[in-house]
Amino acid sequence: MFAKLSPQTRIIATVIAVLLFLSFLMRWYVFGIQWHINLILMLISGSMMTVSWGFFSQFHRYLDKVFPYERGIFLRIIPQVLITFGVVYMLSWFVMWRVISLFNFEDIINKQYTTLAQVAGYFAQFVVVVLLNVLHLAEYLFRKWRENALRAAELEKEKAQVQFDNLKNQLNPHFLFNSLTSLDSLIQDSPELARQFLQQLSKVFRYVLQHKDKGLVSLQTELDFIKNYVFLLKTRFESTLFIDFQIQSDSYDKKIVPVTLQILIENALKHNIISQERPLTIRISTDGAYLKVENNLQLKKKVETSNKLGLQNLRTLYGFLTDSSFETIELNGKFVAYVPLID
Template structure:
């Protein structure tokens, strides 16, 4: 607090307040004798100035040394008392030089010390409030920073862990194609490389345009369709005007993978996944036909996506289950 930019204005205001307060309560005999009002104000201003500037110098020392056994505020206040004694001594010495034997040195010293101590205590009370408010704000900022880092790290791990079964199944499909259809095999390899190229290139990006994600999803859907054929239907009706907005990379892939992981995909019960949008959200919707035997799940996928979007844009991903459909609405992010 003592090193603030406009401290001289505050010093002047505090001196003026002290001057008016003393005149109202004690008259002009603060030091035991009458003084010219202008001289009186000048002395008060000098005392306040010396206390403030002394504390400014001492605070640099107290914070620099960071005494381990004592809080820096206690150290600063203790050092300031020495400064207060010195200022009271200077005031008394000054009066003794200019007024000679007409003053009571002990009484003048006590009165000067009392005034200087009150001003010093007031300033340190304000300084303590400012210090702890700043500490609280810094703690809040640090907490938010750590929470954000944690959410980013968890989402990064989630995004990078393409389901091992997906890769295993892709190679199985490829091995069955190699001897049957060379052209389709070649295209399959191309689409598989597109998927991993996208994930590799965007692993450091927090957001990508929706049209980039959709280009990646087309390759991903091609691989899924080669495996599930007509048992999986993915319908994309995302509005063209929303494709310039942003989402977190691999969001759609994670949601599609989540739907396939938890639901039956068969000729008797085909799974339909719909991709559409409105002004605020990208919507991924599927019919619910849960597998009788659930695959092992950490239950963190959707939670991490929600936390990620909360930090990216302050909006939560919405999860709704109604009329036999499971719906996830992911905020579309606009960047100026």
């Protein structure tokens, strides 16, 4: 049951328990009060502390609504401390001179409650009240900071998603133009191949339309889509483009962001020379917890349509979805992208 309490409540409960235990020991060791009377005094003190903390919680919650700290910390904290101290003082006075008299503790109170003890008691109460108010202020500021941090992170995630969606929308017209150009040449030369090409093209765009609003899809779903996409590319580039798949069976149910593979393949096509003398090879494989997409580097001197945002948007988006990072490296004449597979 104790574990179900909030961290703040657990801290306060622990502090109250420690104070009650120390006061019990002091009354027994210094004043020699009998254990059954000491126990009653401890229960009364515990009740006072619990009631005081309950009042603090409700009072702070009320002020958080009607006069939050943002309107002025000192304008809030000074009257807050004075009011809470006044309530504690009145409660202590009421208990001291009204409740304890019912148990015939006058002699004990007179023995303990000297003028010095009164001053020390009021000072201790004031210090405790100030500490509780400062604790509430610190907790309030930390909560607001955490809320703002979460809100900022959510806004960044939404921004990354919007940028990624814009990227997908930009890819579609460019890809469609190239596909229609290829289809036009096939209609006269190979009507049957043109029909197959058109069917695969419709499957590609159906996938984009069906999954453009989804955050994640299974790797199997993405691979089924990309194989239709590869058919279109092979028809266009023929023997100058090779795409090889080496996927482990236990990876098919893992998740990735939709059209990740299309963006990576499109990136390879956009930045590299593709010709009979210098064919482009793209290998897609699984490497532990990652999907590995690599191609041989034969960079073009100038890339007309590159805005250099595609990979960055993927990197940012995966950064919000998983602790494993999206990485790209150039190694031994190859460009390699590591896409984290999400469980």
